[in-house]
Amino acid sequence: MPDNLLVAQSGGPTAVINSSICGIVTEALQRGKIRSIYGAINGILGVLTEDLVDLRKEDPDVLWNLRRTPSAALGSCRYKLGEREYTRILEVLAAHEIGYFLYAGGNDSMDTAHKVAKLAAEKRLDMRVIGVPKTVDNDLMVTDHCPGYGSVARFNAIAARDSSLDTEAIYTSDTIKIIETMGRDAGWITASTALASGNGLGPNLIYLPERPFIPDQFLADVKTINERTGRVVIAVCEGLKDESGEFVKASHKGLDTDSFGHAQLGGVGDYLVSLVSEKLKIKARFDKPGTIQRVSMQCASTVDLEEAYRVGQIAMSKAAEGESDKMVTIIRTHSNPYESETGLVDLIEVALKTRKVPDAYINKEANFVTQEFLDYASPLIGEPLPPYARLKKDRIEKVLPNFV
Amino acid sequence: MPDNLLVAQSGGPTAVINSSICGIVTEALQRGKIRSIYGAINGILGVLTEDLVDLRKEDPDVLWNLRRTPSAALGSCRYKLGEREYTRILEVLAAHEIGYFLYAGGNDSMDTAHKVAKLAAEKRLDMRVIGVPKTVDNDLMVTDHCPGYGSVARFNAIAARDSSLDTEAIYTSDTIKIIETMGRDAGWITASTALASGNGLGPNLIYLPERPFIPDQFLADVKTINERTGRVVIAVCEGLKDESGEFVKASHKGLDTDSFGHAQLGGVGDYLVSLVSEKLKIKARFDKPGTIQRVSMQCASTVDLEEAYRVGQIAMSKAAEGESDKMVTIIRTHSNPYESETGLVDLIEVALKTRKVPDAYINKEANFVTQEFLDYASPLIGEPLPPYARLKKDRIEKVLPNFV
Numbered sequence: 001m002p003d004n005l006l007v008a009q010s011g012g013p014t015a016v017i018n019s020s021i022c023g024i025v026t027e028a029l030q031r032g033k034i035r036s037i038y039g040a041i042n043g044i045l046g047v048l049t050e051d052l053v054d055l056r057k058e059d060p061d062v063l064w065n066l067r068r069t070p071s072a073a074l075g076s077c078r079y080k081l082g083e084r085e086y087t088r089i090l091e092v093l094a095a096h097e098i099g100y101f102l103y104a105g106g107n108d109s110m111d112t113a114h115k116v117a118k119l120a121a122e123k124r125l126d127m128r129v130i131g132v133p134k135t136v137d138n139d140l141m142v143t144d145h146c147p148g149y150g151s152v153a154r155f156n157a158i159a160a161r162d163s164s165l166d167t168e169a170i171y172t173s174d175t176i177k178i179i180e181t182m183g184r185d186a187g188w189i190t191a192s193t194a195l196a197s198g199n200g201l202g203p204n205l206i207y208l209p210e211r212p213f214i215p216d217q218f219l220a221d222v223k224t225i226n227e228r229t230g231r232v233v234i235a236v237c238e239g240l241k242d243e244s245g246e247f248v249k250a251s252h253k254g255l256d257t258d259s260f261g262h263a264q265l266g267g268v269g270d271y272l273v274s275l276v277s278e279k280l281k282i283k284a285r286f287d288k289p290g291t292i293q294r295v296s297m298q299c300a301s302t303v304d305l306e307e308a309y310r311v312g313q314i315a316m317s318k319a320a321e322g323e324s325d326k327m328v329t330i331i332r333t334h335s336n337p338y339e340s341e342t343g344l345v346d347l348i349e350v351a352l353k354t355r356k357v358p359d360a361y362i363n364k365e366a367n368f369v370t371q372e373f374l375d376y377a378s379p380l381i382g383e384p385l386p387p388y389a390r391l392k393k394d395r396i397e398k399v400l401p402n403f404v
Numbered sequence: 405m406p407d408n409l410l411v412a413q414s415g416g417p418t419a420v421i422n423s424s425i426c427g428i429v430t431e432a433l434q435r436g437k438i439r440s441i442y443g444a445i446n447g448i449l450g451v452l453t454e455d456l457v458d459l460r461k462e463d464p465d466v467l468w469n470l471r472r473t474p475s476a477a478l479g480s481c482r483y484k485l486g487e488r489e490y491t492r493i494l495e496v497l498a499a500h501e502i503g504y505f506l507y508a509g510g511n512d513s514m515d516t517a518h519k520v521a522k523l524a525a526e527k528r529l530d531m532r533v534i535g536v537p538k539t540v541d542n543d544l545m546v547t548d549h550c551p552g553y554g555s556v557a558r559f560n561a562i563a564a565r566d567s568s569l570d571t572e573a574i575y576t577s578d579t580i581k582i583i584e585t586m587g588r589d590a591g592w593i594t595a596s597t598a599l600a601s602g603n604g605l606g607p608n609l610i611y612l613p614e615r616p617f618i619p620d621q622f623l624a625d626v627k628t629i630n631e632r633t634g635r636v637v638i639a640v641c642e643g644l645k646d647e648s649g650e651f652v653k654a655s656h657k658g659l660d661t662d663s664f665g666h667a668q669l670g671g672v673g674d675y676l677v678s679l680v681s682e683k684l685k686i687k688a689r690f691d692k693p694g695t696i697q698r699v700s701m702q703c704a705s706t707v708d709l710e711e712a713y714r715v716g717q718i719a720m721s722k723a724a725e726g727e728s729d730k731m732v733t734i735i736r737t738h739s740n741p742y743e744s745e746t747g748l749v750d751l752i753e754v755a756l757k758t759r760k761v762p763d764a765y766i767n768k769e770a771n772f773v774t775q776e777f778l779d780y781a782s783p784l785i786g787e788p789l790p791p792y793a794r795l796k797k798d799r800i801e802k803v804l805p806n807f808v
Binding site: 088 | 449458461463469483492567692696699701793802
């Protein structure tokens with residue numbers, strides 16, 4: 001049978017997808033039956049254009065250091081495939097005697113992997129296709145969570161804590177802070193800002209795309225908290241939608257959709273700053289870490305790095321054992337202390353599907369997460385956040401009349 | 405003579421201003437002649453309202469851990485003072501027998517400190533006033549650099565490197581990346597993104613407010629680089645101005661000015677995304693880390709943390725030795741390896757003045773920094789950035805006709 005391996009990466013980069021590649025390649029190098037180890041440049045685009053590299057020629061130290069290198073070392077893509085493309089992909093895989101095709105990505109990529117597996121079976125090609133879960137969006141079905149999520153969650157927990165500490169210090173001039181996080185269809189990333197909570201820090205309000213965004217309710221929430229504490233920190237998702245299901249603030253320009261037809265989002269933070277300024281007459285500003293949040297090795301979760309490596313390793317070993325048309329999943333086996341193991345699921349069960357934040361994780365006011373969410377997400381970000389000093393601020397007695 | 409100390413923090417929070425407070429308090433605790441150690445809540449506002457805390461009552465461990473806690477633990481402010489306020493401030497300082505007033509802040513705060521010192525002298529109060537330099541903007545005169553800058557520079561160097569690695573991976577769908585950094589009047593922060601350079605990473609173009617922003621030139625720059633490499637990463641300053649001296653994209657709403665009359669900036673990234681999309685028909689997106697950049701302990705520079713502590717210590721000891729109406733400066737005594745010592749400058753020399761990025765640090769095309777800037781800024785960010793793995797990507801031979 002064909003005994004070459006082809007590995008490719010797809011969709012948005014993450015802090016840990018290279019750790020998965022390292023896991024795959026390390027496992028392949030240890031298995032005698034794998035001959036050549038190829039990487040496709042820019043995901044499925046590299047397969048289409050036969051732009052493949054020989055990973056056996058890489059320095060072993062460099063391969064090993066992929067575990068500490070964010071983004072996607074082989075390059076990634078977002079590319080919609082038609083029938084012609086699938087035919088070509090199978091030709092390329094056959095021409096290079098690929099017996100194992102491992103594709104790391106999200107729900108679009110799992111659909112691609114499934115179609116490749118199906119077509120290979122129809123053409124009676126002896127090839128195993130395994131999907132490696134990867135997405136900061138944490139929206140793949142079946143798996144407890146997705147590699148990439150723990151790290152973006154840690155970044156946002158730290159960023160929200162820092163940003164709220166900033167607001168606490170300077171609220172007499174900058175009173176309202178809005179943090180816009182990534183997240184197209186699901187609010188997992190935005191929810192993770194709640195992991196900053198404790199000691200009076202972190203966001204006061206969190207709005208997820210799982211609930212319609214109602215401006216008047218938002219303004220009432222902000223007003224209430226501002227009257228109580230004199231400052232408000234708010235985390236919002238770039239994919240917020242209004243009651244009619246329209247993105248709260250999406251660009252409708254032609255260029256701003258990707259090849260899957262997804263609108264390019266962003267602009268929610270800016271919009272909410274204007275809303276607060278105009279309606280409440282309070283000064284607001286927004287932070288939008290953008291792509292920085294998904295590729296921060298500085299904030300990577302040790303749990304996430306380790307699991308990303310492990311799903312890569314398992315994908316390779318399961319393919320070698322003959323499994324195909326499957327994605328590796330993470331199964332939480334114990335909560336406190338956190339423990340996990342891996343499983344397999346049919347690609348068709350995850351392809352193109354989106355796992356939203358469940359109702360149990362969102363409070364009834366639709367403006368924060370529940371303790372259940374915190375219990376779910378806390379172990380995924382690795383070590384506890386580094387502690388910060390908090391002064392007790394023992395007031396001294398005033399001796400003068402008030403200044404008016 | 406009055407033998408109480410009052411310390412206060414002002415202006416935008418930073419990763420290291422609490423390290424300066426720790427330096428001041430640690431030094432004060434070691435000097436027998438200081439009786440009470442007070443902190444003003446929210447800077448000069450706390451002085452006006454007599455909202456003072458007793459720092460001798462804080463847990464020594466908490467005080468020591470301020471060195472690793474970002475933002476401004478005593479609270480900060482931006483508040484414009486008039487004659488009435490200065491009179492009140494002197495009353496409060498006298499009523500609490502303040503012999504030492506140490507104020508950490510930027511050029512507005514140094515003006516405040518100077519006026520307090522002058523008024524105290526006029527009223528023949530026995531009081532020493534020392535300014536402790538603090539600003540991520542790095543725009544104070546005389547001092548080689550400002551505590552706070554090294555850390556925001558390290559954050560932006562890491563963020564720009566990560567963000568460019570992201571663009572390198574996903575450029576086939578997201579081609580142009582714009583990173584909007586802080587910086588009202590000077591481009592020091594934006595320039596620091598260049599410290600990400602090397603190994604093909606970091607920004608390709610950098611635009612500073614020291615040069616007028618010319619949209620057509622910008623578009624030509626972007627087009628040239630995109631045609632050569634297929635992707636462009638651009639760092640821009642929120643304070644960019646056009647040829648007529650107007651902010652490229654400032655909000656002119658009434659709420660969006662602070663009490664010093666400074667316009668609230670931001671929106672440049674969003675504007676440039678539109679410009680690129682409309683004029684070049686290329687997809688662009690922007691990252692705007694906002695306030696997160698200035699309070700990231702995760703990315704704090706060890707050099708910056710240490711120097712911030714030291715300027716606090718020195719401010720206290722110089723005040724105790726009888727100096728007044730001065731600001732502590734940092735003097736670079738050796739470049740490679742980097743070494744520094746502290747000096748003193750009259751507050752009037754730094755009050756309200758702004759040090760721009762000098763011509764020698766900006767290239768003649770006005771779209772990047774020079775090696776001289778890199779030599780200046782590199783030591784300030786502390787340890788070298790953690791290395792990332794770079795695959796050599798040895799292509800394998802194509803065996804099929806091209807896919808068209």
